[in-house]
Amino acid sequence: MKKTLIYLMLFYGVLASAQLRDDSLHAIDFTGGYAENGFGVSASYNLYMSQSRLNNYFQLSVLYSSSDIEKKDYKLPYNLITANLGYFFNFPLDRFDKFNFNIGGGIVAGIERINDGKKELDNGALIDSEGGFIYGPFIGGEFEMFISGNVSLIIKANEYYHINSDIGDFTIYAGGGLRIFL
Incomplete structure (x- = not known):
């Protein structure tokens, strides 16, 4: 039984690696x-530079996040809508290219919207800022299986530095989903 299981695992590895070679x-x-204190969704387009084992790529992505800043007696809702352009380096983690780690960085620009554009909070406090255009760099990492x-499953984490944000300079996005090769 053990030998059969070992042979099946080896055979599966050969088949899986043959399927992963896509053009x-x-x-x-x-x-x-x-x-950052809420949820987010992201959609990305990747343009790979070659079909080699070390396949680096450009990534254009859009991120929408909805979050709250919690203070003493109120919550301040805010939304971010950003576009990111970055370059990622691919590091295969096994010889069959089933598992990859990608790391990269780039630029981010978008819109920050505070309290749905309203100047007054529910408790009567006034907000000085309306949000607006934000920009800065980002770094990120992805694990791909x-x-x-x-098709691959991905887990990604990005850290954004918004140079001119009214909410806070650093924000994080971490999530999981699917990558589909066209």
Whole structure:
């Protein structure tokens, strides 16, 4: 029984690695998860530079997050809608290319909306800022596990530094989802 199991595992590894060799240089991914005291969703388009084992790529993504800042007796809701452009380096973690770690960084720009644009909170306090255009750099990491030749599960975490934010300079997004190679 042990020998049969070992042979099946070896045979599966050969089949899986054969399926992972795809000629696609384009991929999209959709993730959902935690964003600084709230939730966020992200959609990305990846343009791969080659079909080699070390396949680096450009990534264009859009992130929407809805969060709250909690103070003594009230919650201040805010939303971020950002576009990110970055470059990621690919590091295969096994010889069959089933598991990859990607790390990269780039620029982020978008809109920060505080309290749905209203100047007054529910408790009567006034807000000095309305939010507005934000920008800055970001860094990120992704863990990718292929489940077929064209689909992989991803877990990603990005840290954004918004230079001119009224809410806070650093925000994080961490989530999971699917990447589909076109």
